[in-house]
Amino acid sequence: MPDVKTPMEPFRIKVVEPIALTTRKEREELLKGAGLNIFRIPADKVMIDLLTDSGTSAMSDNQWAGMMLGDESYAGCRNFFNFEASVKDIFGFAHVIPTHQGRAAERILFETLVRKGDYVPNNIHFDTTRANIEVRGGRAVDLAGRAAYEPDTPHPFKGDMDVAKLKAFIEAKGKARIPLVMMTVTNNSGGGQPVSMKNIREASQVCRRLGIPFFFDACRFAENAYFIKKREKGYAGKSILEIAQEMFSYADGATMSAKKDALVNIGGFVTLDDDTLAEKLKNALILGEGFPTYGGLAGRDLEAVARGLREGLDERYLEHRTAQIAYLGALLEAGGVPFVKPTGGHAIYVLADRFLPHIPRHHYPAWALTIALYREAAVRAVEIGGVMFARKEPRTGKEIFPELELVRLAVPRRVYTASHLAYVAESLVELLANRDKVRGLRIVRESPFLRHFTARFEEI
């Protein structure tokens, strides 16, 4: 039997927000109006929203108190210095440049470093890093190990990069064409799986030997550090802060979307050591985001990040956070729902093609599952499969599907309790029992890029 223990929330609830109740009939109507696309459903018609863990965190009383101390001066507001101090204490780099969210940090970094024809290796790029590289004519290359694509392999660090491949890739392309190497922690596009300290150290050594800058995409660094503490030899006695500091000591800089592990609703930054590069990034920032002491954020937002970054390192919180995901996983396992193993840091990734074996890939089983889950249970999840990632063969227009056909159940931080998650698990188990009724889909309208946000479907 799977080990199902209730993960107790290490906080009590001071402010509540009612959740909407809808009838099945109402949801059927809403789906029809939305062209069977859950991105087009109003959020207040969703009972449990697992679309993303980004920007959806509940802030603490300490963070809300900090927001009242917002200093909204254009230049040099006090909250910037608190923000800078938090980032420096954890990351240890000389320069801290705030941005309104992660992709803005990526944009100024890649705009400055990437030229047409360059390559940027990563374990697996998130869509926005990929897009920000490709829009400049660069090529985003994924070099995760094989285990990242094997949903049943119980590897403790499936986010790891294949360092031998990285070395061979750099030798083949030449270091002049590789302006930086990135490492995404945890590896969101590969199941939210962590990267080991050993792998970080080895990838860093390859880059340092050749003088190639090594940067983190650090959105979920605290969850990654927690997994290192629990799973990697030699780290059990270290604090999360010490582990994070060691991770970043191997790098030259990082971009971060604070909307994840900094427990805020908006914010991000780039942090790095190189003075010349920092100067260029600040100039790019002034053009698109704002003066370097606010970078597209209000003073109160900077304060919330300053406090949230420190709260995100709290071990009791991280223990609960990862236990919550494991708890949802154990309930699904007990009910026979197939998903990527082991459970990662922020989400469960359901294997939709196994869940709905009667729906072929070209009828989008993962998308069909998100529709069924909303229709039957008012739960919103996100498809990470054929609709989001299929590439079209240029000559024939035939779709080439990604290796995995997934539905991600991303759990917002400090928002839902164990009973909410039990409801999600029960809904999926019930859906599994009635899966024959779920129908595949065809696309009736789509845009030429990022089609998942706007496409419309009909059931077959």
Ligand code: F0G
């Ligand atoms: N890098 C990773 C690994 C991410 O997961 C995200 C966002 C970003 C960068 C971009 O950050 O949204 O602040 O601009 N991921 C969200 C998600 C949207 O749902 O996984 P952003």
